[in-house]
Amino acid sequence: MIGSFFILMSQEKLESPDDVRSYLYAEKLGGLLVEEYKQKDSLEEASRSVLERTEIPTEVRLEVLNEEGIVLFDNFGLREGEKVDVMEMAQLFVLSKENEPLEERMNYHIVPLIIEGKEIGLFILSYPVTIILEPLYRNMVVTFLIALFSALVVFLLLALFLSQWLLRPLQEMVTATEKIAGGDYESRLTIQSGDELGRLATAFNEMTEKLYQSRKREKELEQLRRDLVANVSHDLRTPLASIRGYVEGLLDGMADDAEKRKRYLQVIYDKALILQRLIHDLFELSRLERGILAMEKVKVPASEMLQELAEKYSHDAELVGITFQVEIEPHLPTLFVDPIRVEQVLTNLLQNAFRHASAVTLRATLEEQKIKISVEDNGEGIASSQLPYIFDRFYSGEKSRSRQRNGTGLGLAISKEIVSAHDGTIWAESEVGKGSTFSFFLPVYR
Template sequence: MIWRSVVGKLWLTIIGLVTLVLMLLSLILSEQLERTVNQGEQKYLLNLARHIQESLQDEEKPDSEYVSALLRATELFDVHSIILGPDKSARSLNGSPGSPEIPWQAILKETEIERVFQGKEVVLRGRVQVGKNQHAFPLFKDEILLVAVPLKSDGNVTGAVVLYREHDQLTETDIKRWIIYSALISIFLTTIFAFFLSTRITQPLIQMKRAAEKMAQGHFSIRLPVRQRERDEIGDLAISFNRMAEQLHESMEALSHEKEQLASILRSMVDGVITMDAEGKIIVVNPPAERLLASWSDEEEERESLPPPLREIFQTVVKDERDHAADITLHGRTWAVVMAPLYAGDQVRGAVAVLRDVTEERRLDKLRKDFVANVSHELRTPLSMLQGYSEALLDDIAQSPEMRKELARVIHDETLRMGRLVRDLLDLAKMESGHIEIERTRVNVPALLQRVVRKFQGIAGEQKVRLQWEVHPDVPEVFWDEDKVEQVLTNLVDNAIRHTPEGGEVCLKAAPSNGRKVSLTVRDTGSGIPEEDLPFIFERFYKADKARTRGQSGTGLGLAIVKHLVDAHGGTVSVESRLGEGTTFTVKLPVGGGE
C-alpha cells in the first residue's frame, strides 16, 4: 500500500501541495484574465457607442465621414450596430453583407430598453434569450457583449445606439488551456522531482531497515555507507546508526564471551546446576545436573520437568520468594540442594538450584559421630572400672590377698584393652592418612598360618572351639609384608573365634587363585552376620553384634584395619555370611615380588 511507505506519503504530500497551489494560481489568473479582457472589451464598445452617439446627435452633420469611419471600424472588429427609433424599431447601421436582421427582443429585454429610453447606459453580457428558453442565438456561438447608449435631442431620448458583438473567448480559453497544460506539466515534473527527492531521502532509510533486519538475524558487523558530501540529517542518522551497531556488536561480543565463560564454568563444575522458569520448566542444566536428572527420570520426555522432590522445593521458593536448602535422598544417594529465586524486576521469573552429592560427606559425618561415641563408650567403661577397682584397693575393701590380686588382674586386663584400642586407633589413623609402608619379603605361607593358629590355640581351647588350618600344595612363592599379613589373619581369626559358640569350628586355609594370586580364607560356624550389615562391616566402629557384652565384644576397628592392609597390598577382601550358618572372609593377595 502506497500510504504505508515513506516514499508514497512524501510523494502524495508534495503532489497535493503543488496541485493545490497550481489550482489556486490558475483560478486567480483565469479570474484576473477574464476581468481584464471583459473590462477592456466593454470599455472599447462603450467608447465606440458614445462616439457614434455624439456624431448622430450632431444635427449639423449627422452623416459625416467620421461616423462612416467608426462604422467601418465596427465592421473590422465584428461589431454589430443597431439604432432604435422612438418607436423602439431596430435599424442596422453598418449593414454589412451577411448581417442578418436581428429582432431587438432577442438582445434587449423590455426592462433594459426602458432603462435606455430613460437616459441610462446599459451593458449586458450573456447568452441570447428568446422567450423563456435560454439558448445560443444561431449567429453567435459564444456569449454576447452588448452596450446601449441613449440618443437625445433637445434633452429628450429619441432612440438608442446599440452595439454588440460576440464575446471573444478564444483567446481567454486558449490562455486558460495553456494554464491547465502548464499545471499538468508542472505536476508531472513535480512527480519526477518528488520521486527523486523521496528516493534520495528514503534510500538511506531503506538501507537502515535492511541493516536492522540483518542485525535482528544476528549479523551485528553490518555498517551503512556514509559519504562525506551527504552529511545531512540522514547522514548523521546513518553515522549514529553505525555507532549504535558498533556498540551493540561490542556488547553482544561481551555477552557472548560472558555466556561462554559461564557455560565453561557450569560445565567444569562438579555440582549440578539447574535453572527453571516461573512454571518450573527446566531451561538450563550443566552436565552433572543432566546426568542426575537422567538417573532420576525414567522417560526422556520427563526430563524437561522437575522430579517431585525438587518440585516441592521449587514451589516453596516461589511462594516464599527466598532461598531454601534441603537434603534429598534418592536411589541410595544423598544430595544437598540450595535453591534461590530469580527476579525480573519485582516478579519471580524462575529459580536456580545447585545440587551437590553429599553422600560421602554425610557418611563420614556419621562415622565421625559414631567414632566419637564409640571411642567415648570404649574408653569410659575401662576407665570407670579402673577408677572403681583402684578406689577399692585404696580403701582397703579387698581384705584378702586373693581379692586384691583379682582386682589387680581386672585393672591389668582393662589396661591392656585400652592399650589395644589406642594402638588400633593409631594404626587406623596412620593407614587412612596414607602412611602405610609395605616392606615385601619372601614369606613362607604354611609357617605363617601355623604361627597364627598357635597364637589362638589357648583361647580356642578355653572357648571349646576347634581351630584348624590348611595350605594347598600348589601355593606359589609370595612376597608380602609378613607382619601386616599376619595382623590381617590375626584380626580375622580373633573375630571368628569370638563369634563362634562352643563346639564350633574355625578354619584357616591358603590356596592359589586365578591371576597369580593367593587366597587366604577364614571360615567359622558361628552365628553369622545379618545381610543388611554386610556392606558396612569394614567401616570403623561398626559392629554387627550390637547386643554383645563387653567381654565378648571387640573395638570395632579390626575389620577396618584388615581392609586398609589388604588394599595396601593391592588385594581384595570379601565376606559371605548367613545367619546361623557362619561367616567366611576371603582375602586375595597378589604374589608380588618380581612379577
C-alpha cells in the same frame, strides 16, 4: 521489495494518459487541440480553450506552432509570435544539456497536429526534469526509511533473540552460583550446546560435582570424627570406671583378705590391658590411614607361611573347643608381603570367627595371579544391611563381631588398611543363621 513496489508504481504512473509527465498525456492534449481546432478553425483559440478546460501544473509549459514554425500559443507568454527555426526545433528533442544544472534541465514531448492527413502544426509540452525526479526522490526516501525501519525491527528482534539466547544461560549460571554460595552443592546447569557456553556449563557442572563430593566427604569425615570421639570416649570410660571402682574398693578396705585383693588387682590389670590395646590400635590405625606405617615386605612362600600360621591357630581352636579345618593349596606362588602384618589380619579374622562359631575353616587358593585367603565360620551371620559398614572403625551394629568380648572395635578396620597397603582387597559375605566368610586377595609376586 517495498522500494521496488514504489518504483514500479511510479513507472506505471508515467505511462498513464492522466499524468502530465507521460507522452500519452501530451497526445491526449494534442487530440483535444485538433478537435477544438475543427470547431474554431484557429489554433490559438483552440489552445486557449483547451487550457481553460484543463488543469495544467504551473511548471508545465504548453506551446502550439503552426506549419510555418510560428509560436501561436505559449502559456508562459515568452515566445508567442516568434518563429522557431529547424535547428531550434531539433534542439527540443534533447532531454538536457550537459552544461546545465539539473534543476534547469527540461523534458519535452512533441506531438504533430494532423487533420485528414495534413499536418497543421506542432504541440510542444515541456516540464522540468525535477518533476520526474522529485517523486523518485520521495520514493527513494520512503524506501530508505522503510528499509531503515525494517532493519531496525530486524535488529531489535535479533538483539532480543540473542539477549535471550545469551542472557538466559548466564542468568542460569548466576542463579546456580548463588545457590552454591548458599550451600546448595546439588545445583546443576541444563545448558546443552556445543559452543563456548555449553563447554562453560559442562566445566561448571564438573566443578560443582567436585565441590559436592568434597563437601559430602567433609561431612562424612566430620561425622566419623564425632563418632570416633564418642566411641573412644565410651570405650575409655568403661574400663576407667571399672578401674576406679575397684581402686576405691581397695582404698575403702573392702578387700580384707589377700585372695580378694589379688582378684581386685587382676581386674584392674585386665582393664588396663584393654585400655592399652585400644590406644595401641588407634595409634596403629591412624598411621595406616596416613600411610606412614612402614611395611617390611619380603618374598615369602605363601603355602609355607599360611601352614605355619594355621598350626598356631589350631592350638587356640582346640583350647576353646572349636572345630578348625585348614584347606591350603600346596605349592602356592610366592608373595611379597610383610608376614607380621598378614598374620595380624588373619589373627583378627580368626579370633572373630572363634568368638562367634563352633566350626571355622581357613582356605587359601590361587585365582588369576592372586592368592585368595578366606576364613569361613558357621556362626550367627551378619545382616546384609550391616555388611558395607563392618570394616568401619568402632562400627556398633547389633551384630558387630569386632566389639564383643573385649574387642576394641578396630580389628577389621586395621585389617582393611593392612590389605590395602599390600595392593589387595578384603570383603565379607554372610547370611543370617548360616555363618560368614571373610576373604582377602594378595597379589602374587612377579
